Amino acid sequence: MLDWRTGATLQMTGTAEIIWEASGPGSQCAVELTIQRVVQLAGVSPLSWGAAELSPANPV
Numbered sequence: 001m002l003d004w005r006t007g008a009t010l011q012m013t014g015t016a017e018i019i020w021e022a023s024g025p026g027s028q029c030a031v032e033l034t035i036q037r038v039v040q041l042a043g044v045s046p047l048s049w050g051a052a053e054l055s056p057a058n059p060v
Contacts, residue, residue: 007045013037 001010014036020029 002045002047004047004049007043007047009041009044011039011041 001012003009012033012035015034017032017034018029019032024030
């Protein structure tokens, strides 16, 4: 995962399992994650974004 504001990344490794009997409104399945390792790196991405702005082409 990337933090667009700071350029930090969060890398996770592990296993994922699809649960087809997931309950909930409109759900067909769920994904259960078992995280085995997490690595956080600061400032590794040269890309950054700020807060979203509305397009001037959109009507009010």
